[in-house]
Amino acid sequence: MERMQRDGEVDHVEQPGPLTEKEKVRIQDSWAKVFQSCDDAGVAILVRFFVNFPSSKQFFKDFKHMEEPEEMQQSVQLRKHAHRVMTALNTLVESLNNADRVASVLKSVGRAHALKHNVDPKYFKILSGVILEVLGEAFTEIITAEVASAWTKLLANMCCGIAAVYKEAGWTELSSSVETSPPAVLLISGT
Numbered sequence: 223m224e225r226m227q228r229d230g231e232v233d234h235v236e237q238p239g240p241l242t243e244k245e246k247v248r249i250q251d252s253w254a255k256v257f258q259s260c261d262d263a264g265v266a267i268l269v270r271f272f273v274n275f276p277s278s279k280q281f282f283k284d285f286k287h288m289e290e291p292e293e294m295q296q297s298v299q300l301r302k303h304a305h306r307v308m309t310a311l312n313t314l315v316e317s318l319n320n321a322d323r324v325a326s327v328l329k330s331v332g333r334a335h336a337l338k339h340n341v342d343p344k345y346f347k348i349l350s351g352v353i354l355e356v357l358g359e360a361f362t363e364i365i366t367a368e369v370a371s372a373w374t375k376l377l378a379n380m381c382c383g384i385a386a387v388y389k390e391a392g393w394t395e396l397s398s399s400v401e402t403s404p405p406a407v408l409l410i411s412g413t
């Protein structure tokens with residue numbers, strides 16, 4: 223069941239400040255462990271995303287009709303996208319000290335999703351929340367409160383960067399028809 227959106231909460235993510243050196247280390251150390259099961263972790267994240275927010279499936283022609291998580295897990299297109307998401311995250315994590323590289327990844331991901339796939343940017347914020355939720359559950363030892371807070375900052379920065387690329391690309395479509403809940407990225411950052 224798709225959860226209800228509380229007005230305005232998903233549409234706006236505050237741009238957090240730059241990551242501190244400690245936060246960068248927390249992100250890189252935790253990611254090294256998560257990335258060992260890159261594709262499986264990516265599939266778990268995307269299955270949760272599509273199950274909890276079914277309207278997000280509309281962009282994927284091969285599995286938009288799928289309802290059962292077991293069936294989604296078998297989807298080649300889903301696994302391929304999971305791999306792409308995890309690989310892009312890996313590049314971001316590897317490039318925390320390279321602003322140009324980060325900007326170039328966000329530009330290419332943002333432009334492809336805005337112009338080619340026509341994905342509403344609010345889904346990036348929702349996906350960020352799901353990433354935190356699933357990693358927090360699957361890697362309880364690794365994702366401590368401090369690590370989760372560093373990840374919240376990185377993902378919020380990513381969403382703001384992507385939103386800026388969408389704006390630059392002339393994205394105008396309104397997203398009010400999509401029902402979503404505020405992402406965990408917002409909930410966690412408020413604690």
Ligand code: HEM
Pocket residue numbers: 278279281282299302303306307308310311331334335338339341345346349
């Ligand atoms: C961290 C977030 C994400 C990353 C890093 C990411 C990355 C990518 C990459 C690298 C591609 C292939 C590039 C291309 O087609 O030009 C892709 C394709 C695609 N993405 Fe994403 N994506 C993300 C989130 C999303 C979200 C939230 C949606 C929709 C709800 C989405 C929908 C799609 C679709 C429909 C395709 C084309 C799939 C296909 O042709 O098989 N992505 N993504």
